[in-house]
Amino acid sequence: MSEKALVLIVDDSPTNLQVLASCVKNCHRIKVATSGEQCLQIAQASPQPDLILLDVEMPGMNGYEVCEQLKASSLTASIPVIFVTALQGDEDERRGLELGAVDYITKPIRPAIVIARVNTHITLKLQRDKLNKMAFYDQLTGLYNRHYLIDVATKKVARSLRHHYDLWVLMIDIDHFKQINDNYGHPMGDDILKKVAEVLVLDNRTEDLAARFGGEEFVVMFDPSDDSDAVIKAQRILKKISKLKPHNISVTVSIGMAKVVAEDGNFEGVLKRADQALYRAKDNGRNRLEIAR
Ligand code: GH3
Ligand code: MG
Numbered sequence: 001m002s003e004k005a006l007v008l009i010v011d012d013s014p015t016n017l018q019v020l021a022s023c024v025k026n027c028h029r030i031k032v033a034t035s036g037e038q039c040l041q042i043a044q045a046s047p048q049p050d051l052i053l054l055d056v057e058m059p060g061m062n063g064y065e066v067c068e069q070l071k072a073s074s075l076t077a078s079i080p081v082i083f084v085t086a087l088q089g090d091e092d093e094r095r096g097l098e099l100g101a102v103d104y105i106t107k108p109i110r111p112a113i114v115i116a117r118v119n120t121h122i123t124l125k126l127q128r129d130k131l132n133k134m135a136f137y138d139q140l141t142g143l144y145n146r147h148y149l150i151d152v153a154t155k156k157v158a159r160s161l162r163h164h165y166d167l168w169v170l171m172i173d174i175d176h177f178k179q180i181n182d183n184y185g186h187p188m189g190d191d192i193l194k195k196v197a198e199v200l201v202l203d204n205r206t207e208d209l210a211a212r213f214g215g216e217e218f219v220v221m222f223d224p225s226d227d228s229d230a231v232i233k234a235q236r237i238l239k240k241i242s243k244l245k246p247h248n249i250s251v252t253v254s255i256g257m258a259k260v261v262a263e264d265g266n267f268e269g270v271l272k273r274a275d276q277a278l279y280r281a282k283d284n285g286r287n288r289l290e291i292a293r
Pocket of ligand 1: 175181
């Protein structure tokens with residue numbers, strides 16, 4: 001394992017914490033919690049643990065309840081949990097595993113067993129993170145990829161229609177990008193894609209979405225306070241990119257934007273209108289935005 005993982009050890013007994021910590025600390029970074037409540041707090045905060053060693057019998061919330069809550073929240077559901085317990089019955093072990101724990105270690109603590117199991121599950125967790133990253137993110141720009149965009153955007157549009165709040169979709173396309181490639185080379189083109197992507201990320205709030213839709217096309221989604229707020233935000237993106245001048249090269253984008261309406265039906269519908277607006281922005285001279293009717 002090359003990277004150091006973060007292991008959260010949860011036990012109300014200081015002696016047990018110490019023993020477990022001494023097993024893990026040579027290979028991994030550690031955090032400790034002495035109650036279920038504290039465990040939940042730490043598990044949600046960044047940086048999140050890569051693994052939780054969770055005592056079952058604790059005053060207040062017991063380990064099973066903590067595990068249940070961890071698994072119920074999308075923020076913490078993917079953190080592997082290993083129960084550490086003095087309870088030895090099959091029934092207890094079954095219950096722990098059914099609640100979503102990946103493993104079950106019994107006390108008295110045998111350091112070699114703890115180390116081996118922790119390392120196994122850390123390896124699996126880090127591999128899974130890596131695969132997820134490859135599945136969700138565009139490798140060049142670090143933005144979400146098209147696959148992830150469609151997945152999330154579909155849900156976002158459905159939610160906005162159901163709960164009647166405004167949601168805007170921006171289709172952003174670099175102007176004359178082929179010429180940039182032709183004049184300065186493909187690697188320079190790649191670098192410009194990265195620089196444009198950085199602007200899109202910086203302008204984002206955490207609830208916004210920025211994705212690379214394809215070659216030199218990006219999609220941004222946000223729910224502004226009102227329509228003029230949406231237009232101001234899009235204009236800011238346009239302006240920031242035109243001022244960027246990466247490597248002293250003039251780079252502009254055109255933007256087509258559309259607000260989700262009931263007739264769109266779904267993400268595909270609103271994206272189509274944003275795309276039509278983008279075509280108009282190109283036709284009308286580029287480095288400009290057009291709003292879908
Ligand atoms: P317009 O203003 O009408 O959008 O013109 P354009 O030249 O940007 O559009 P066109 O679709 O003709 O060309 C897009 C170019 O983007 C062609 C393609 O080679 C280039 N491209 C697509 N993906 C990448 C990439 O990952 N890296 C680089 N360097 N170029 C890419
Ligand atoms: Mg283009």
